[in-house]
Amino acid sequence: MTQTGIRLAVSTVIFSLRRHGGDTRPTVVLPLVRRTRDPHEGRWALPGGWLGAEENLEVAASRTLRETTDLSPSYLEQLYAFGDADRSPSRVVSIVYWALVREDISRTASPHNVAWFDATALPRLAFDHNQIVEYALWRLRNKVGYSRIAHGLLDDEFSLAELREVYEAILDRRLDPANFRRQVENSGTLIPTEAFRTGSHRPARLYRYNHDVELADRGPLPHRVFLKEPS
Amino acid sequence: MTQTGIRLAVSTVIFSLRRHGGDTRPTVVLPLVRRTRDPHEGRWALPGGWLGAEENLEVAASRTLRETTDLSPSYLEQLYAFGDADRSPSRVVSIVYWALVREDISRTASPHNVAWFDATALPRLAFDHNQIVEYALWRLRNKVGYSRIAHGLLDDEFSLAELREVYEAILDRRLDPANFRRQVENSGTLIPTEAFRTGSHRPARLYRYNHDVELADRGPLPHRVFLKEPS
DNA sequence: GCAAAAGTGTTTAGATTACACCCATGG
DNA sequence: CCATGGGTGTAATCTAAACACTTTTGC
Numbered sequence: 001m002t003q004t005g006i007r008l009a010v011s012t013v014i015f016s017l018r019r020h021g022g023d024t025r026p027t028v029v030l031p032l033v034r035r036t037r038d039p040h041e042g043r044w045a046l047p048g049g050w051l052g053a054e055e056n057l058e059v060a061a062s063r064t065l066r067e068t069t070d071l072s073p074s075y076l077e078q079l080y081a082f083g084d085a086d087r088s089p090s091r092v093v094s095i096v097y098w099a100l101v102r103e104d105i106s107r108t109a110s111p112h113n114v115a116w117f118d119a120t121a122l123p124r125l126a127f128d129h130n131q132i133v134e135y136a137l138w139r140l141r142n143k144v145g146y147s148r149i150a151h152g153l154l155d156d157e158f159s160l161a162e163l164r165e166v167y168e169a170i171l172d173r174r175l176d177p178a179n180f181r182r183q184v185e186n187s188g189t190l191i192p193t194e195a196f197r198t199g200s201h202r203p204a205r206l207y208r209y210n211h212d213v214e215l216a217d218r219g220p221l222p223h224r225v226f227l228k229e230p231s
Numbered sequence: 232m233t234q235t236g237i238r239l240a241v242s243t244v245i246f247s248l249r250r251h252g253g254d255t256r257p258t259v260v261l262p263l264v265r266r267t268r269d270p271h272e273g274r275w276a277l278p279g280g281w282l283g284a285e286e287n288l289e290v291a292a293s294r295t296l297r298e299t300t301d302l303s304p305s306y307l308e309q310l311y312a313f314g315d316a317d318r319s320p321s322r323v324v325s326i327v328y329w330a331l332v333r334e335d336i337s338r339t340a341s342p343h344n345v346a347w348f349d350a351t352a353l354p355r356l357a358f359d360h361n362q363i364v365e366y367a368l369w370r371l372r373n374k375v376g377y378s379r380i381a382h383g384l385l386d387d388e389f390s391l392a393e394l395r396e397v398y399e400a401i402l403d404r405r406l407d408p409a410n411f412r413r414q415v416e417n418s419g420t421l422i423p424t425e426a427f428r429t430g431s432h433r434p435a436r437l438y439r440y441n442h443d444v445e446l447a448d449r450g451p452l453p454h455r456v457f458l459k460e461p462s
Numbered sequence: 463g464c465a466a467a468a469g470t471g472t473t474t475a476g477a478t479t480a481c482a483c484c485c486a487t488g489g
Numbered sequence: 490c491c492a493t494g495g496g497t498g499t500a501a502t503c504t505a506a507a508c509a510c511t512t513t514t515g516c
Binding site for chain 2: 007051056080
């Protein structure tokens with residue numbers, strides 16, 4: 001009944017946003033860690049680590065994420081368990097999470113073995129991590145359509161244009177500002193504040209997320225009714 | 232670097248349909264296995280077993296499912312990894328799959344420590360298996376709305392009424408036959424045959440699933456969802 | 463013929479889309 | 490005043506839902 005040789009790792013695909021030029025549109029970026037030992041020494045890999053003997057999975061994801069990248073996520077959800085026998089020289093089953101980090105937090109200095117990459121232009125990563133990131137990106141794009149996870153990439157207060165930019169960065173297409181406004185207004189997830197984002201043109205009202213509204217699917221516990229997902 | 236005391240199990244929530252009375256509507260049922268040893272001796276539990284040292288996760292799910300219930304699924308998908316430290320007296324992380332089994336196959340004699348239960352009226356199960364079944368049911372209900380998994384509970388050829396009954400059993404509400412017909416016809420997933428289901432009233436045309444159409448969300452890897460024969 | 467399910471047609475309400483247009487600000 | 494993004498209005502289109510109606514069988 002003893003099980004030998006199978007080790008359990010927990011890794012996380014962390015998404016954030018980054019504006020590369022001066023005031024260009026944001027793009028989806030993620031932090032990777034350069035491996036300092038075999039296998040795949042020198043390659044970039046997802047942040048992660050071994051599951052502690054008495055540690056819950058989600059706690060392990062938070063811990064390894066913090067230890068390797070020094071980040072704390074605003075959203076964390078299990079993605080998938082990857083366990084093919086040949087995905088690593090030794091037998092490793094990885095429980096992979098995915099997370100969102102606000103742009104300002106992801107801008108703090110990273111450990112020097114950590115670097116941020118554009119999510120759509122990754123080098124060849126260690127193990128099966130390219131596939132894992134692809135799946136996480138698919139889930140992110142999928143989920144932004146029927147939940148309010150986009151808020152996990154923004155500050156407490158934000159303008160509708162800023163929220164729309166998050167959607168546009170994730171979905172990689174432009175959205176009609178007028179229709180976008182109505183959609184989110186009708187969703188009841190936003191509370192208007194009295195503050196405005198002042199800048200080069202007409203000030204934009206700032207909104208705050210309505211925390212009374214139920215959060216979407218953080219795993220097996222919540223109960224939603226009947227939603228649609230694109231295929 | 233060694234990891235001690237954490238064992239990896241693979242379990243599966245298996246759904247099928249059962250007509251209880253003479254020609255009543257089908258309900259969703261699932262097979263459970265009575266535990267013959269501690270912990271939770273005597274309680275009903277999900278079929279499963281330990282992950283083999285060189286065994287892929289999906290293969291382990293198929294194998295343990297076959298070994299404990301003698302069933303072969305028409306659909307198999309990873310559900311979630313449950314790993315809370317206190318979910319079992321010893322540390323066990325369970326990779327849970329969920330599966331569909333056609334009604335005729337589920338009617339074959341089960342091993343005598345296996346029994347079928349109505350999915351909505353379960354006794355208190357071993358470990359956290361009640362929660363797991365709840366989540367699998369939620370996923371099934373969710374997924375039936377945007378994919379064609381319902382076909383996994385039917386024979387090769389079926390009438391629209393039979394397909395609708397599957398939806399109604401899963402969603403636990405009646406659907407308008409006229410609108411249901413149009414929806415599935417427009418989805419392009421059905422191929423009409425020249426056969427008819429003859430019975431007490433006007434014969435109903437039989438349809439076949441269009442295997443050219445891609446199914447939604449089958450997990451991260453480019454693998455097929457509908458399994459052919461027992462693996 | 464009658465009952466009941468198979469199958470078609472139509473109407474309505476709501477959501478999505480496209481886009482015209484006004485508003486408010488910095489410069 | 491002008492350029493630009495903020496914000497509103499509206500018509501066309503698409504979809505889901507409700508339900509009346511016709512068709513075809515067993516009895």
